[in-house]
Amino acid sequence: KSILLINGPNLNLLGTREPATYGSTTLPQVVEAAQKQCTEKSITFAHLQSNHEGVILDCIHEARGNVDAIIINPGAFTHTSVAIRDALLGVDIPFVEVHISNVHARETFRHHSYLSDKAVAVICGLGIYGYEAAIEYASRHIKPKEN
Numbered sequence: 001k002s003i004l005l006i007n008g009p010n011l012n013l014l015g016t017r018e019p020a021t022y023g024s025t026t027l028p029q030v031v032e033a034a035q036k037q038c039t040e041k042s043i044t045f046a047h048l049q050s051n052h053e054g055v056i057l058d059c060i061h062e063a064r065g066n067v068d069a070i071i072i073n074p075g076a077f078t079h080t081s082v083a084i085r086d087a088l089l090g091v092d093i094p095f096v097e098v099h100i101s102n103v104h105a106r107e108t109f110r111h112h113s114y115l116s117d118k119a120v121a122v123i124c125g126l127g128i129y130g131y132e133a134a135i136e137y138a139s140r141h142i143k144p145k146e147n
């Protein structure tokens, strides 16, 4: 099995960015924990963080045929990007949408996601534990693609 983790814009600032909302754990720490979790389950793991929508699109396209599940925190692109939605649908890879904060307890513009109705699951408000929960779920329930 293989999992691709994608973190969108500003998530490189994790740990120092609005710590009251996003906590004090850094992105490298999140990625290291995710890598370890996958290794223990014999799952192939890859990660991309990008502040550029096009780079995220290219990464999703390249995942086609190579990845069984995508776990994505699209950051602010959640609320703006029809293109990321279309890319995820285009490659037909099941995905879990993760948000560190409870977006529904925040500004109204964060309540709408262009991805949620197509996601296998949406996790928000669990802090960085959301990534761990998503990987656990994917490892148990998402089937490897038959080639």
Ligand code: DQA
Binding pocket: 009, 010, 011, 073, 074, 075, 076, 077, 078, 098, 099, 100, 101, 102, 103, 110
């Ligand atoms: C976020 C929530 C988004 O609204 C915000 O733009 C982010 C992070 C979260 O993880 O809580 O960048 O996706």
